[in-house]
Amino acid sequence: MLSNIRIVLVQTYHPGNIGASARAMKTMGLTDLVLVNPRQFPDPEASRLAAGAEDLVDDARVVGSLAEAVSDCVQVVGASARLRSLPLPHFDEPDEMARDLVAQAGHDPVALVFGRERFGLTNDEIRCCSHQVSIPANPDYGILNLSQAVQVLAHELFTAWRRHPDSGYRPSRPVQERQPTREQLGHFHDHLRRVMRHSGFITQPHARTEDQLEALFARARPNRKELSLLRGLLASLESHLPDA
């Protein structure tokens, strides 16, 4: 699925942006990079900023036109900060775009296209796209650096992929700690109440204060080990209190 998602950079001016974009791609599981008429490529800056993603830079395909870059794709989303007059279907929300693109990528190649740092994509290049997406940003200062835009949309694609039922993604989550039973919690509550009363914190039966503290602990959901720690603490404190 992810391997069917192509990132296309059109006429990138700074080779460093190519490298940083490759790094952004690789952290999010993307590998297919195509460059349309890069101004200066190959270049040591591209390799330097790629850090551990030089393989993506070395394997990047270089072509002469956007049409050539996406001819085999079934969906092409143009990322553009600037509104265009062409009425292409437009995703205002990157996460919606990502879910849609990942769903299409199950079967055929798809592409996400980024334009020039200053000038974005031309109208003819927008015509090579089936959809557009913009990254909602600060209206007073909304232009992300090119490789930052690649990182944000790659992150949304990786998120959509992870959450897709057919991705096969298996997160490594820590083992769930065992929870105490109602009976064990009951013992803890009794112990806590006893200490609150014997210490003089509660002078009359004060169900409200006791309930409030019990609700706090309920919210914290102590596991069995933690409950054990709390019981131990209460026992140590209790040993200094006068007998009931």
Add this chain to the structure above:
Amino acid sequence: MLSNIRIVLVQTYHPGNIGASARAMKTMGLTDLVLVNPRQFPDPEASRLAAGAEDLVDDARVVGSLAEAVSDCVQVVGASARLRSLPLPHFDEPDEMARDLVAQAGHDPVALVFGRERFGLTNDEIRCCSHQVSIPANPDYGILNLSQAVQVLAHELFTAWRRHPDSGYRPSRPVQERQPTREQLGHFHDHLRRVMRHSGFITQPHARTEDQLEALFARARPNRKELSLLRGLLASLESHLPDA
């Protein structure tokens, strides 16, 4: 709300990362930057990479410890790529973290803390936090550049803020085009069927093909102007067909 969200960078090694992080923040509406013991700051690289966000760099507070940076905060989330043995509540999903942090930021300052490029945060610094968050990434290559991590989490915060009922965010959406009525669509369908039959495309009454094309147009949801264009096209084609 957004103004209550502080970004804290701990012992950043490359001043360029400070500048790029400031730019990332500003594109997502964040302004409060605090630096804990930056290795080299102020520095021309920080200003250069900040692009139009130099105001954030110039206004950044510099302090000697993380505790000092977040003493007034009610929630502090440590962004860490490396798992720690301390059992702090952990957000596996950046969007969940963002919704939680934005909700807290309605009333009091909160902070999102990033560690050193290579070494992340120390255990003592994790103890200054109430929560941790990690950015899910490629298990084979999962380390984002520091300013890229800031951009991703700032984007999630801005998204959570926009979607929060109390944010007052008003997107500028284009005016919705008027839709045709069922009657107008009915005229279009009749016209389309007439042309399909008179052209010889359908030789016998073939309800299935006609239904399929009508379903395609239903999915496209032509607005009134578009329906008008289609009717005009059908009329031009029809003028060349033999009379029924």
